[in-house]
Amino acid sequence: MVNPAEVPTASVSDLPSEGLVLLDVREPDEWSAGHAPEALHIPLGELPSRAAELAELPDDRPVYVVCRTGGRSARAAAWLNAAGVVDAVNVAGGMKSWQTEGRALVSDDERTPPEVL
Known part of the structure; x- marks a missing residue:
């Protein structure tokens, strides 16, 4: 198994603004x-x-x-790369950093403002 510390990682500020393919591995809630x-x-x-x-x-x-915050996504990226499924890159700081950087957020319920749990 690939060590999550060896997974390619990018900060939210380094993510491309065009053509971003983002996989969210958090729980449904x-x-x-x-x-x-x-x-x-x-x-x-x-x-x-x-x-x-x-x-x-x-x-x-x-x-x-x-x-x-980046822990589960590091494990997911390590697995995806090891399995040869996709070229995966972990997003450092996760959705907490996404929110801090002011990136767009949406929620499934239009009556409540989106938040990162």
Whole structure:
């Protein structure tokens, strides 16, 4: 298994503004409360069974993997790279950094403002 410390990592400020492929591996309640508008949601525990969905993503650019603060996404990126599913890059600081950097957030319930749980 790949050591999560050896996973390619990028900060939110380094993420491309165009053509960003973002995979959110947080749990459903975290996703519902607030997520990036274009993100794909596959909870960490479901990655192995849903890897085929990732194979449909564009393969000409990396898939940036995000969770709340970067721990789960590092494990997910390590697994994805080791399995050869996609070229995965961990997003350092996760959705907490995403929010701090002022990136767009949406929630599943339009009546409540999005937040990062």
